[in-house]
Amino acid sequence: MEGGLLNNEQQPTSESFTDIDLTKLRTEMLRFATLQLRDSTSAEDAVQEALSAAFVAKDKFEGRAKVRSWVFSILRNKIIDIIRERARHPSQSLTQEDGSEDELNELFDENGRWRKDVQPSSWGQPEETYSNDQFMKIFEICLKTMKEKVARVFMMREFLGLETSDICTELNISESNCWVILHRGRSRLRLCLENGWINNEEIT
Amino acid sequence: MMLNCKNATKLMSQAQDRPLFLKERISLRFHLMMCSGCNNYNQQMFLIRKACRHMGGRSKE
Known part of the structure; x- marks a missing residue:
């Protein structure tokens, strides 16, 4: 966990609470x-x-x-x-199935090589990509299409900044399950972004 | 053993969550020298992380 309310994100600027929108x-x-x-x-x-x-x-x-x-x-x-x-509610808990690799297997051929139609292509200048509003719009759409349980683990890791060991404890799953879920989530997200961003930049 | 793309992506994803072992790093580096698809995947893993931080108010971290 990221140490308390006032963690180490201080910037050497003074900005007042009343200044911001x-x-x-x-x-x-x-x-x-x-x-x-x-x-x-x-x-x-x-x-x-x-x-x-x-x-x-x-x-x-x-x-x-x-x-x-x-x-x-x-x-x-x-x-x-x-x-x-x-x-703490059992209905919300993750099961063994959530750690399945089936969804990943669809991306590769029988030798574990990328299937031609889903092989990652270049996205150009990375620094310019994530500060681009259009990209962030697609990013948000893609996050919303993530399966609920995959999304939960992904968000805890990437947005809340928790370590995988903490996520397993919280969700009562094994760390290797956690890694599989993250691998699935990232691969899906990547594919969704590529379809939205590279192949169809006109999405609004 | 030679790494295939599927196992390479597994390592690239896990590299975002834990330090890879030396053996894993070497086999991954070797695979990345020959595979442009996985190279792109690798860059995009870092980009996704940055985009998440950007969205969550942590862009300067």
Whole structure:
């Protein structure tokens, strides 16, 4: 876990809580939380709680970091709490099947080589890609199409920044299962991005 | 043993989650020298990570 509410994301700038565009920040937070939680009510609650917590603590904070990364770090902790709470319900738990490699096998021939139609092609300049709005739009669409259980593990790893050992403990799965799920998730996401970004840049 | 693309992608994904063993790193590097598809896959793994951080307010990490 990423050490507490005020973690090591400080930037040497002073930015006040009143300087930033709260509406825009809230929208971004809501988008982020909805992707993680897949439920707009819980997402709204998490964002509301994170913003309130940030507002209450704002005097301690002023000038110590970028407001955006600070508020997002609070939000990530809120989301982790909700995921942890959910993991206690058996209906939500992951099964052995979620660690299956079948979906991956579809990408390769019998010798384990890329099938021609899904072989990864070049995406051009990587630095320019992720700061491109169009790419991020496709990225969000692709994340939404991820299967729920794969998405849960992927989000905990990539968005909440948890280590796989912590994810296994939280979700009560083996670490190797966790790796298979992440491998599947990343491969699917990659393919979806390639279809949306490279083969059809006009998606809006 | 020679790595095929499927096992190479497994290692590239796991490299995002744990340090690879020396043996794994060597066989992966060897495979990447010969396989452009996997090379692209590898770059895209890093890009996906950056995009996730960007979206989650951690772009400067």
